[in-house]
Amino acid sequence: MLQIYNTLNRRKELFKPLKQGHVGLYVCGITVYDECHVGHGRVMIVYDLLYRHLLSAGYSVNYVRNITDVDDKIINRAAELGVSPTALSQRYIDEMHADERALGVLPPTHEPRATESIQSMIRIIERLIESGHAYAADNGDVFYAVKSFAEYGKLSGRRIEELRAGERVAIDEHKRDPLDFVLWKSSKPGEPSWPSPWGDGRPGWHIECSAMSMDLLGEEFDIHGGGADLQFPHHENEIAQSEALTGGRFARYWMHNGMVRIDEEKMSKSLNNFLTLRDVLAEYSGEEIRTFILSSHYRSPLNYTTEALLAARTALRRFYTALRGRPVPREGMTHDTNPGKTVAMDTGYVERFDAAMNDDLNTPEAMAVLHELTNALNKDADAGSEHAVRLASTLVYLGGRLGLLDKDPEELLHGDAGSDGPTADRIAAMIEERQAARAAKDFARSDQIRDELALQGVILEDAGGKTTWRRV
RNA sequence: GGCUGAGUGGCAGAGUGGCUAUGCACCGGAUUGCAAAUCCGUUUACCUCGGUUCGACUCCGGGCUCAGCCUCCA
Numbered sequence: 219m220l221q222i223y224n225t226l227n228r229r230k231e232l233f234k235p236l237k238q239g240h241v242g243l244y245v246c247g248i249t250v251y252d253e254c255h256v257g258h259g260r261v262m263i264v265y266d267l268l269y270r271h272l273l274s275a276g277y278s279v280n281y282v283r284n285i286t287d288v289d290d291k292i293i294n295r296a297a298e299l300g301v302s303p304t305a306l307s308q309r310y311i312d313e314m315h316a317d318e319r320a321l322g323v324l325p326p327t328h329e330p331r332a333t334e335s336i337q338s339m340i341r342i343i344e345r346l347i348e349s350g351h352a353y354a355a356d357n358g359d360v361f362y363a364v365k366s367f368a369e370y371g372k373l374s375g376r377r378i379e380e381l382r383a384g385e386r387v388a389i390d391e392h393k394r395d396p397l398d399f400v401l402w403k404s405s406k407p408g409e410p411s412w413p414s415p416w417g418d419g420r421p422g423w424h425i426e427c428s429a430m431s432m433d434l435l436g437e438e439f440d441i442h443g444g445g446a447d448l449q450f451p452h453h454e455n456e457i458a459q460s461e462a463l464t465g466g467r468f469a470r471y472w473m474h475n476g477m478v479r480i481d482e483e484k485m486s487k488s489l490n491n492f493l494t495l496r497d498v499l500a501e502y503s504g505e506e507i508r509t510f511i512l513s514s515h516y517r518s519p520l521n522y523t524t525e526a527l528l529a530a531r532t533a534l535r536r537f538y539t540a541l542r543g544r545p546v547p548r549e550g551m552t553h554d555t556n557p558g559k560t561v562a563m564d565t566g567y568v569e570r571f572d573a574a575m576n577d578d579l580n581t582p583e584a585m586a587v588l589h590e591l592t593n594a595l596n597k598d599a600d601a602g603s604e605h606a607v608r609l610a611s612t613l614v615y616l617g618g619r620l621g622l623l624d625k626d627p628e629e630l631l632h633g634d635a636g637s638d639g640p641t642a643d644r645i646a647a648m649i650e651e652r653q654a655a656r657a658a659k660d661f662a663r664s665d666q667i668r669d670e671l672a673l674q675g676v677i678l679e680d681a682g683g684k685t686t687w688r689r690v
Numbered sequence: 691g692g693c694u695g696a697g698u699g700g701c702a703g704a705g706u707g708g709c710u711a712u713g714c715a716c717c718g719g720a721u722u723g724c725a726a727a728u729c730c731g732u733u734u735a736c737c738u739c740g741g742u743u744c745g746a747c748u749c750c751g752g753g754c755u756c757a758g759c760c761u762c763c764a
Contacts, residue, residue, distance in 0.1 A: 261764045380692045445764030582704050586712035596728055679726050
């Protein structure tokens with residue numbers, strides 16, 4: 219039974235979907251005005267993991283993750299670069315998708331764009347005005363009246379009187395109350411705009427998510443996720459808009475992933491201390507980045523360091539080394555496979571893994587299960603034994619549940635020669651020569667060959683009378 | 691100032707009212723021509739001060755430190 223930490227109540231709760239067997243999941247995606255950074259990667263991976271876990275538990279999941287493709291930052295950036303906002307956002311949507319593929323992230327069921335839901339947003343705003351929760355200012359802006367929603371602050375644990383609106387940013391003179399936030403923004407000439415009852419304009423950020431989630435998941439749905447930095451005010455405002463509109467509940471479980479840090483400080487655009495996924499992918503594989511992100515619990519802060527990425531690389535290599543040369547029936551190894559059905563599994567490890575994942579996606583614990591499984595597998599030298607095949611299958615299956623270990627071990631360990639590395643043929647020839655030297659007890663020559671390859675990033679390993687190799 | 695959350699061994703990082711997390715690193719051993727990989731074993735811990743308890747790293751309270759939010763942010 220899955221337990222999820224619900225930010226609304228600040229504790230783990232048993233997950234029960236509204237509709238048996240089905241889950242509606244909404245995640246706040248990104249604003250596409252630049253390349254994704256590691257923090258965005260964490261969001262992608264964390265909710266991908268939840269998605270996979272729900273699927274493997276047998277749910278049908280409607281996973282919606284939006285794209286904000288109209289926003290001040292997009293408009294400004296596009297103007298700077300001299301391109302249209304549409305072209306700019308499309309470019310970064312494509313880049314985001316490429317990053318996701320590299321990280322092994324499954325596509326969500328729906329990926330709505332804000333600009334495709336403008337009519338829904340306008341309808342919601344109209345109804346909010348009718349019910350007295352919103353008001354139009356004389357300049358064409360529409361604001362949400364925060365004090366009209368009695369439960370405002372229930373997600374983030376704040377009280378309206380404690381908020382220091384205006385302390386850090388000048389208050390918009392058109393607001394009746396400093397806390398009010400914009401639902402509809404009048405546009406200046408040349409900016410992207412849509413006609414509305416309040417004049418040409420564009421939606422405010424918060425209303426997008428209310429509209430897109432309700433369009434695709436209904437007025438009330440199961441899980442809403444996003445980064446911890448969105449808790450306030452974004453998610454609080456979503457709740458205020460949506461629940462004021464419907465009079466019922468909006469999302470039932472709120473999940474928030476922790477921030478990625480660099481030098482013990484939040485990685486973010488505004489602090490300009492971010493590393494793009496593109497940067498990191500030049501140095502580490504998507505699978506290594508994914509392993510790094512899975513190494514800590516999703517709600518904890520995660521510090522980005524070279525050491526941590528290298529540790530992920532080491533862990534992954536350990537798994538693949540254990541799987542090397544071991545037959546694993548690959549059919550039926552996808553996320554929706556019922557373990558034990560098509561491939562013999564070690565149910566003990568699967569149960570421990572499930573228990574860890576059901577405990578609010580405890581991935582460090584799940585990874586510990588994989589390590590113990592690897593250890594057990596390494597102890598069985600007979601690759602063809604039924605026992606070894608079962609353990610190897612279980613390892614590949616559980617790795618797959620995390621979106622890992624889907625590569626061929628031999629290919630992965632052999633890696634890519636790159637521009638200056640020796641080719642596989644060259645290595646094979648040198649290994650052959652070394653074997654001859656060893657047979658002749660010419661260990662000086664044998665070691666010379668090994669050292670030479672090591673300098674070129676190739677490690678030789680003699681085991682069981684055979685020599686295998688891998689790139690560092 | 692307010693609201694969240696966190697402080698675990700050299701590092702990363704789970705967890706539990708009394709019983710080995712796990713991985714990396716280190717040290718010793720096995721294996722190896724020597725290595726690598728692998729296996730076995732060992733060492734290092736729960737911020738601080740009080741309280742509850744037969745017993746607390748684990749519960750409660752104070753303190754200290756750190757991070758996030760109170761502007762856009764994943």
